[in-house]
Amino acid sequence: MVTKSKLKMALVAEKGTDFKKLNQKKRQKAARKEKSTKSGGTAEKEWESMDEASDGEDGAPVNGEEADSGNEEEVDEPMEIDFARLDESDSDSSAGENDQDNSDNEDDEDIPVSDLEDLNDEEREDLIPHQRLSINNTVALTAALKRIALPIAKMSFSEHQTVTTAEPVTIADVSDDLNRELAFYAQALSAVKEARKQFKSEGVPFTRPTDYFAEMVKADEHMVKIKAKLVDEAASKKASTDARKQRDLKKFGKQVQVAKLQERQKETKQTMEKIKVLKRKRQGGDNEATNEAEMFDVELENETSGSKPSRKDRMGPNKRAKKDEKFGHGGKKRFSKSGDAQSSSDLRGFSSKKMKGVVKQRPGKARRAGGKR
Amino acid sequence: MASVYKSLSKTSGYKEEEVPANGVKKNKQRVLILSSRGITYRHRHLLNDLASLLPHSKKDAKLDTKSKLYQLNELAELYNCNNVFFFEARKGKDLYLWMSKAPNGPTVKMHMQNLHTMEELHFTGNCLKGSRPILSFDASFDSASHLRVLKELFLHIFGVPKGARRAKPFIDHIMAFTLADGKIWIRNYQISETEASKITNISSEPSDPPKVKGKSDKGKETEVSLVEIGPRFVLTPIVIQEGSFGGPIIYENKEFVSPNQVRSDVRLKKAGKYNARAESGIERLAKRGELGLRTSGGRTLPKDALDTGELFA
Secondary structure, eight states: OOOOOHHHHHHHHHHTOOHHHHHHHHHHHHHHHHHHHHHOOOOHHHHHHHHHHHHHHHHHHHOOOHHHHHHHHHHHSOHHHHHHHHHHHHSGGGOOSSHHHHHHHHHHHOOOHHHHTTSOHHHHHHOOOOOSOOOBOHHHHHHHHHHHOOOTTTSOHHHHOEEEOSSOOOOSOTTOHHHHHHHHHHHHHHHHHHHHHHHHHHTOOOSOOTTOOOOBSSOHHHHHHHHHHHHHHHHHHHHHHHHHHHHHHHHHHHHHHHHHHHHHHHHHHHHHHHHHHHHHHHHHOGGGHHHHHHHSOHHHHHHHHHSOOOGGGOOSOOHHHHHHHHHOSSSOOTTSSSOOHHHHTOOTTOOHHHHHOOOOOOOOHHHHHHHHO | OHHHHHHHHHHHHHHHHHSOTTSOOOOOOOEEEEEBSSOOHHHHHHHHHHHHHOTTEEEOOOBSOSSOTTHHHHHHHHTTOSEEEEEEEETTTEEEEEEEETTTOOEEEEEEEEEEOHHHHOOOOOOBTTBOOEEEEOGGGGSSHHHHHHHHHHHHHHSOOTTOTTOBSSOOEEEEEEEETTEEEEEEEEEEEEOSOHHHHHHHSSSSOHHHHHHHHHHSOOEEEEEEOOOEEEEEEEEEESSSSOSOEEEEOTTOOOHHHHHHHHHHHHHHHHHHHHHHHHHHHHHHHHTTOOSSSSOOOOOOTTOHHHHTO
16 A cells, blocks of 8 residues: 655655554445445445545544545545546546646556455446556656657648648547548548648649659559459449349240230231221222322332232132032922933044044154164 | 769768758658568568558568567667667567657557558559658547657658658658547548549630640649548557657557457357356256256156056056
């Protein structure tokens, strides 16, 4: 416990505080607190007030000095308040400008690990012990900074080329990639605009002329690789969209086919109807033919001429009439095929030669010669 | 003769540097870039990328030791460098970045995460090798003293001083340092300028030849857009030392959790899962034993007249 700064030690010596006594008192208090928590049912506020009361009791009889009791209060405040302050020390707000002050604060705030052993397990679980003491020596830091700092204010902008944003960049969620990168981009872009203004006012060349060639950070092969990658990516994207389209087509292919067939049928039906209408008109009046020719396309005319002629249009006698003539229609049918006097006297098909049997005609001289050969 | 001339001219040049015209100290920075042993190829590529972006740097061979880092001071002196940029690899996976002002500090140790090299990022941006970048800082760098120190170190190491030997004229890229979530995010963009809205130009003066157009362009601002070049990485500051690779620690980040801790936690969690499962298995067995449902061990149920064994014996 006797690890305090010189100044404080001197103060303590003057006051004549006994460290052992203090320590003992602390132990007592801790024990009492434990008891109170174990007895249960006591609310936080209750034992807080109890502590305060006990403070008054303790402070008065042991040492009459007011200053000491004040000091005590700081030590003996309920633990929770101490934790709150500990948390505060995480942020650098408590780091004082005065070195001496700083060390004093640390003595009060940071609880050594040895002290924590007195606590019971439940309490210890809640507490995150900071074994490492926070170090933030502001004085030394500013001294170091002063030692190395460049006199930016005196230098021209083209010497240092640094731009600091007017307001701190705030990023709500660091793991949100898009917004984070956007914030960085915005910061850089504003800096560029600011810097360009400065350069222009100082007359420093900013833009690289198009005919200035020099070695680049990324070599040409590297850039070719990047380009190839970009092309690859675009190609793969296109391929994937094509594949998706194909898949969709396959899904609806059947429906599409049926629809197409129906459409085709419908088309043919329509053309046929048109033709029919045309024909009817033509039959109705020849005087309108010239107008029709004008009205309808030449193709349609060709179509009509190309199609098969209908039965009524066919030339020649009717088949029925012929058949009637041949087989008879109405009248006597009996003996119609038997011979009569007229037919027996008809000698048109008679030939005596045929009666004698088949006689082969002798072939001519030239034929005979050809046959020999 | 030549050597005499050289020495003479050198001394005169030196004097000129001592007392510049406006009485302000000149910004002279040289950076020693190197790594420890045991870095992976990605770390090495990142180091190369950064070296190519910093024309005022000197790359050196890997440092053999990880414990005696003060040797870096001597190395820096050897190479006339006043900044050291050192990659320390641990366990072949964790990368720590040390940045130091060589002779007498301060030194910053940072943990590097989410690093991506230029090659693997496939960004279309490109810039001149050795052109001087604009450095863009988040305003929150001025909010605390340790951040101010960090900013100054970034300015010295990533800012290419005017008149650096291999530096090229014209400004065509920008490095952005942003503070978010207690970490420093670093991005590198190309500044691409496109002529502002040609359409309006054409519509306003359609008859005139390009001569007039060029004139108007000179007066007009070109539109600026950024294309990322890479690399990308995130830094978590851990410790600031007063000296260069030594001296008292003047800042320590309490929020930093070392990757070893994270890994061990994950492992413990996994182990805990198994333990819980095993425990619950034993408990279940005990419970079944208690109910007399186990064939061997545990409590045996008293024989009942209505047991199936008794009824259908």
